[in-house]
Amino acid sequence: MKVKKIVSIVVSLLIIAGAGFLLFFNKDKELKKVKVAEVTHSVFYAPQYVAYELGYFKDEGLDVELILTPGADKVTAAVLSGDVHIGFCGSEATIYVYNQGEKDYLVNFAGLTKRDGSFLVSRVKIDNFTFDKVKGKDIIGGRKGGMPEMTLEWALKENGIDPSKDVNIDTSIAFASMAGAFIGGTGDFVTLFEPNALEIEQQGYGYVVASIGEKGGVVPYTSYNARKSYIEENPEIIEKFVNAIQKGIDYVYNHTDEEVAKTILNQFPDTSLNDLIKIVNRYRSIDSWFDTTYIAEENFNHIQTIMENANQLDKRAPYSKLVDNNFSKTTNE
Structure with missing residues (x-):
C-alpha cells in the first residue's frame, strides 16, 4: 500500500511538473503581435498573402495583422504615430518623410513588388x-x-x-x-x-x-518600412518578418498560377478562383515581384528619377539611410 501511495505521489508530481513545463514552454512560444498597414488589398501582393495563409509568419513566431490603409500618406502617418509597427506602401513615401526632416524617419527594410501594378x-x-x-x-x-x-x-x-x-x-x-x-x-x-x-x-x-x-521600369514599387528606432530596437522581429515574406516570394516563384490562387483565395472572397488564376497570371506575365527582398541602389535611385520627372522631388534622399538590407538574402535582379 505504501509503495502504491509513493508511486501515486511520484506520478502526480511528474504530471504537475510536466504541466508546468508545458505552460512555460507555451509562454515562451507566444506569438509577437505585429500590425502592418497595407496601402491597398490587391493580388499584386500575392507573396504577402501566401505568407499569411500558409502560416509563414506564425512559423516565425509572429501574429501579423494586416490593416487596410488606403494611400501611402495614410500608411506613413500610421507608422509614424505608432498605430502600426510596419508600413507597406510605395517607397516614395519614405523619401517624402525623410526630406520633411523627421528625425525618427522611415527605413525600407524589404522590397516586394518591382514595378507598378496598375x-x-x-x-x-x-x-x-x-x-x-x-x-x-x-x-x-x-x-x-x-x-x-x-x-x-x-x-x-x-x-x-x-x-x-x-x-x-x-x-x-x-x-x-x-x-x-x-x-x-x-x-x-x-x-x-x-x-x-x-x-x-x-x-x-x-x-x-x-x-x-x-x-x-524596375523600382522598389511597394516595400516594407518601419521607424528607424523600431528597427534598431526590434531587429529579431524585422528579421523574422522578412524571412516569412521571402518564403512567400519563393512559393510564388515555385508554384503555378492555380496553386498560388488557391492559396490566397480566402483573401479575396468576392473573386472567383478562375478569375484569381487569371489575375495571378497577369501579374506574373509582367514580372511583378522581386526574387528576394533586397532593395538595390540602382532601383531606389530610379524611383527618385520618376519623382523628379513628375516635379515632386527637390532633393534626393540617401539610399544608405533609407534602405536597410541587413535582413535580406543577397541581391535580386
Whole structure:
C-alpha cells in the first residue's frame, strides 16, 4: 500500500511538473503581435498573402495583422504615430518623410513588388493599343505625388506623350474611389490594380489596354518600412518578418498560377478562383515581384528619377539611410 501511495505521489508530481513545463514552454512560444498597414488589398501582393495563409509568419513566431490603409500618406502617418509597427506602401513615401526632416524617419527594410501594378483601362475597346490613343483624353490617375500617378506620367513620357499638354490627368479622386468614379462616367481612361481592373472588364465598363508597370521600369514599387528606432530596437522581429515574406516570394516563384490562387483565395472572397488564376497570371506575365527582398541602389535611385520627372522631388534622399538590407538574402535582379 505504501509503495502504491509513493508511486501515486511520484506520478502526480511528474504530471504537475510536466504541466508546468508545458505552460512555460507555451509562454515562451507566444506569438509577437505585429500590425502592418497595407496601402491597398490587391493580388499584386500575392507573396504577402501566401505568407499569411500558409502560416509563414506564425512559423516565425509572429501574429501579423494586416490593416487596410488606403494611400501611402495614410500608411506613413500610421507608422509614424505608432498605430502600426510596419508600413507597406510605395517607397516614395519614405523619401517624402525623410526630406520633411523627421528625425525618427522611415527605413525600407524589404522590397516586394518591382514595378507598378496598375493597368490602363479604356472606356472603349481599342485593338492594337498605342499610347497616342490617349491624346486629348481624360485619365483618372490617382493622388498627385503618389507612385501610381507619377509612374503613369513616366510611362506617358516614355511613349512620347506630354502629361501636361497632351492629356488631362485627374488627380482629384482618392485611390480607393477611382474604380467607382470610372464606373460613374468620369474619365476616358483609369489606372487600376487587380482585382479591380478585371472586375471592370467583366462588368462591361472598360477594357484593359496596357500595363503601366511594364513601361515604368524596375523600382522598389511597394516595400516594407518601419521607424528607424523600431528597427534598431526590434531587429529579431524585422528579421523574422522578412524571412516569412521571402518564403512567400519563393512559393510564388515555385508554384503555378492555380496553386498560388488557391492559396490566397480566402483573401479575396468576392473573386472567383478562375478569375484569381487569371489575375495571378497577369501579374506574373509582367514580372511583378522581386526574387528576394533586397532593395538595390540602382532601383531606389530610379524611383527618385520618376519623382523628379513628375516635379515632386527637390532633393534626393540617401539610399544608405533609407534602405536597410541587413535582413535580406543577397541581391535580386
